[in-house]
Every structure is written in structure tokens, then in C-alpha cells.
Amino acid sequence: MGAPIVVAGASMAGLRAAEQLRAAGWDGPITLVGDEPHMPYNRPPLSKEVLAGKAPFESLAFRPRASVSDVEWRLGAKVVAADLARRIVELHGGEVLPYAGLVVATGMRPGRLRCPGPVDGRHTVRTLADAQGLREALTRPGARVVVVGAGFIGCEVAATAVALGAAEVTVVDPLPLPMMGPLGELLARALLKRHKERGVRFALGTGVAGFEGDDRVTGVVLGDGRVLPADVVVESVGSVANTEWLEGNGLDLADGVLTDEHLRVGGRPAVVAVGDVARFPNARYDGVPRRVEHWSIPTDTAKHAAKVLAAHLAGADIAPAPFAPLPTFWSDQHDFRLQSFGAPVLGKDDVRVLDGDLDGDVLAGYHQGGRLVGVVALGGQAAAAAAARYRAELLKQPALTA
Amino acid sequence: MKVVVDMNKCQDHGQCVFAAPDVFSFDEAGRLAYVSDPDDALRDDVEEAADVCPLQAIRIED
């Protein structure tokens, strides 16, 4: 038996890559190496249904396709180094795995605040264990909660904390509005209003200078000198790519791992990257490589990368069209949902209300050079359905620039 | 092929409708409706739908 395809990272993108390699015809061995002790599980509910206690932790497990029942799972095992020239990876403990192909699927970990003060009482939300710990803290009676970072995950956690009956929930961010980076000012303003109406407080335009407390956090010191009393702190301040193990191979690891238009890494056809960690050019847009932390990306990248890798290993000469996914994203907060199609971030300077109004169900269109590049619906099911009608139009579009 | 959607999990995201429009659709009330015994020729579409359901509510039973 020849060397396996090694998949580094055994979460959603790793699982999808294995399944898609089978679908693309690779019937050789596959080894998935993941440092978490669990089989792949679904992360979005960790800040929503599961954190709220509406769904059990057990409901998160993905159901792997029958086609991957013969793959080898190395769980609780960490890849610590790779030598791409020699086609080997090294695991913690020294074991060396030779590979025929390598799939980089090691994802992200939460960024942390580096300021003085105690560590106990400060949480992040990325893993099952994180969410279990946070749920325990949030359900203690009278909890005062400070969420640092007003991005999607921070705002979801704030909404969930309110629903769980926390005494006080305050979101802190240096930017003047929540979710402004990805969504722009118009929707960010509407979201601020909705969150306030549902009991979330905000301290905006200021960062965190430090934490108060001896053994554990009792307060958050803001940049403007104010102190927010806190029993629970949630840090949702962005994420860091897990790429240290790839160092020393001459790769561009500035922000995730840079790929070409077919998700190949470092000009090596036997190495591809998938999921959150991949910084890929999207031929649908401007071709500038970006990482995209959307749930749709592991599946989309896995499909394309698996085809390209399986063909290469089979010695076949295929020339597929460059990778050009239509990103989609959703977020559930309180009783409303955000549903996005396309790349709103590219059209933040020209946002128009396409349907509805900002106090109710609303559909916003994001334009670049007068052309629609993304839509975001905010509200109930009807708004999301309205967004879906624009999906076909977004799909039809050619690349913005050649 | 047998398709089962756990309607307790489903939150009407509609991703399945894009992936396999012959099998999944929304009724007039905006609730998900689906064909529970689609033709085997639609297997690829249905597998894709199961992959893209954010709640992982779709199960394929052979």
C-alpha cells in the first residue's frame, strides 16, 4: 500500500476534504490527524443553540459519509512540523508520517487580549470544551457578563447571555458600531438598536486596558478609564491561524496559508489548503487572496481542492476553472437572523436598502462600481427568503476584474 | 434513497433548496417541504444538500 493522503486538522474542513477525495476517486489510504479529542463537530451552535441549552452538545457531531468509514483517525494527535520537500509530517511525540498528498485543514484559534490582570473568568468560544465552560459560567445566577469584541460571535454570545438571564451584558469594542467591519455602517447601526432594545449594553469606541481582580476577574478596565464589574468575560477579538507547523518551508504564512487559484500551497501540487486557514484568491471577485471564515467555505474549498489533488495523484491532467465560490454566511442573534450572500465587505461604500425598512425586515445590497456584489438580509424568515432571490443574480456575475 | 429531515432541528435556512431544488422546497407558509423518496439519480444533489445544511438536519438512509 502506498503512502496516504494526510489531512492535518480533523474538523469540518478536514472531514469534508476526506469525503470529497473519495468522491473525486482517491481510493488510497487517508489519515486524519486532529489535536482535539473529538470526532468532527459543528461549531456555529457553540455560540447559539447549544450555548443557550436549546440543543445538547451531542447534537453537534457531524455524520461522516459511508465513503470515509475506512479512513484512519488520529485524534488527540498534533502535527508539529512538516517537510514539504521530503513529503513528511511530524506528530507530537516524534512519529513521522510520509504522505503522498497533504491537506492543510488546521483552522484558527481565538486571539487573546494581552493586558494585565487575572486569567480566571476569561473565556473564548471555539471548541466544545470552551462552550461547556462558558455555559456553566453564564448560567450562574446573577452573572455580570462583559463581551470584548462586537463581531458576529461576540454579538451572538451577548444575545445568548441575555436569553440565559444574565444580570448584565455589556459588549465592548474600539469601533463605534457592532459588526461594522464586515457589514458597514447602515446595518451596523440597525443592529446596535436591535441589541439595545433586547437588553444588551454597549461600551463602544474604547478598548480594554486591563482586568481587575486577584485570583479571578471582577472587573474590566476600559481604555477611557471606566471599570465594568464582571463575573464572566468573553474574548471574541478575532482569530489566529494554526500554521506554526508549516514554518520552515518557505511558505507565505502572513495570514493563514497562501494558496493559488486551485488552493494549492507553495507551488506544490501535492499540497492543498482548505477551510478557515486557506488564504485563496476568489476568481469571482478581484483575485486578491483572502481568508474567509464562513461555514460554507470548508465544503466549497474541500470540493475544489480534492478534485485537483486527486487528479494530480492519479497523474491526470485536468484544468478546472479557477476556484470561484459564492460565499454565504448567517448569524442568529436574539429573535433575528442575518443572512448574507456574496461579498458585502467589497461593497461597503455603496449600501442601498433593496427591500423593507431598517426597523423591520430589511434587505441591503452592497455595490462596487455600481454593480451588486453582496446582499444581507436582517430579520425573519421572509427577509432571508428575499435575499435568496438575489443569489441567482450574484451567481451569474462574471469576475469583477480579469 | 430515503431522505429524512429532522424538523426539530431545521431552521428554514433554505440551503438545501439551492442544492437540490427537485427534492427540497418551501411551502406557501415558508416551511420546508421535501420529497422523502427521491430518485437515485438525485443522490449527488441530496448529498450536497445534507452537506450544506447549517443545522445538519438532513439524513440520507439508503
Ligand SMILES: Cc1cc2nc3c(=O)[nH]c(=O)nc-3n(C[C@H](O)[C@H](O)[C@H](O)COP(=O)(O)OP(=O)(O)OC[C@H]3O[C@@H](n4cnc5c(N)ncnc54)[C@H](O)[C@@H]3O)c2cc1C
Ligand atoms: C462559535 C462559532 C460560531 C460560528 N458561527 C458561524 C455562523 O453562524 N455562520 C457561519 O457562516 N460561520 C460560523 N462560524 C465559522 C465556522 O464554524 C468556521 O468557518 C468553520 O468551523 C471552519 O472549519 P475548519 O475546519 O476550517 O476550521 P476549524 O474548525 O478551526 O478546524 C481546525 C481543526 O484543526 C485542529 N488543529 C489545529 N492545529 C492542529 C495541529 N497542528 N495538528 C492537528 N490538529 C490541529 C483544531 O484543533 C481543529 O479541530 C462560527 C465559528 C465559531 C467558532
Ligand code: SF4
Ligand atoms: S438547509 Fe437545513 S435548516 Fe435549512 S431548510 Fe434545509 S433542512 Fe432546514
